[in-house]
Amino acid sequence: HRSKSTGLPGAKERTLVAVKPDGVQRRLVGQVIQRFEQRGFKLVGLKMLQVSEDLLSEHYCQLRQKPFYPNLVHYMTSGPVVVMVWEGHNVVQTSRTMVGHTNPTEAQAGTIRGDFSVHVSRNVVHASDSLEGAQREIQLWFQAKDLLDWDCCDQASTSEV
Numbered sequence: 601h602r603s604k605s606t607g608l609p610g611a612k613e614r615t616l617v618a619v620k621p622d623g624v625q626r627r628l629v630g631q632v633i634q635r636f637e638q639r640g641f642k643l644v645g646l647k648m649l650q651v652s653e654d655l656l657s658e659h660y661c662q663l664r665q666k667p668f669y670p671n672l673v674h675y676m677t678s679g680p681v682v683v684m685v686w687e688g689h690n691v692v693q694t695s696r697t698m699v700g701h702t703n704p705t706e707a708q709a710g711t712i713r714g715d716f717s718v719h720v721s722r723n724v725v726h727a728s729d730s731l732e733g734a735q736r737e738i739q740l741w742f743q744a745k746d747l748l749d750w751d752c753c754d755q756a757s758t759s760e761v
């Protein structure tokens with residue numbers, strides 16, 4: 601009898617991904633989710649909400665002084681967003697690669713921004729840019745009770761079948 605596996609190292613890493621208002625309005629939520637599922641990440645939190653300016657200014661605290669900040673607030677509050685927490689090995693860095701360059705003009709084809717967007721002020725998705733950023737953003741957007749730890753059906757022991 602082998603002891604229960606704890607998974608690959610770093611398998612519990614988590615990041616925050618959001619489909620921004622343009623992504624929701626363009627019916628891209630499913631395609632964004634599909635890419636993260638298909639890559640092999642685990643969805644542990646999901647909600648749709650209308651973002652407040654207060655939440656946004658916390659989320660984008662490093663950008664408050666930027667000239668484009670007022671437009672960014674207008675964009676991000678222009679409709680609901682779908683915000684998610686994804687879990688898995690190296691998920692923070694891999695999500696950034698999947699999302700692509702901030703400016704869609706620079707984003708490679710095959711990335712979400714490279715496949716679905718043309719302008720930096722309508723770039724469809726957000727993904728945390730570092731481990732520390734991910735922890736900060738997850739706490740900002742989610743209560744701990746709304747993040748679910750779950751196991752895959754193919755991990756059940758024979759005694760449960």
Ligand code: IDP
Nearest residue numbers: 663668672701702720721722723725726727729
């Ligand atoms: P990121 O979303 O790739 O992490 P950040 O530099 O953190 O990039 O910028 C946050 C968001 O602010 C971008 O995704 C984009 O929507 C918006 N943004 C960034 N730079 C510009 C700009 O030069 N003009 C307009 N919007 C911008």
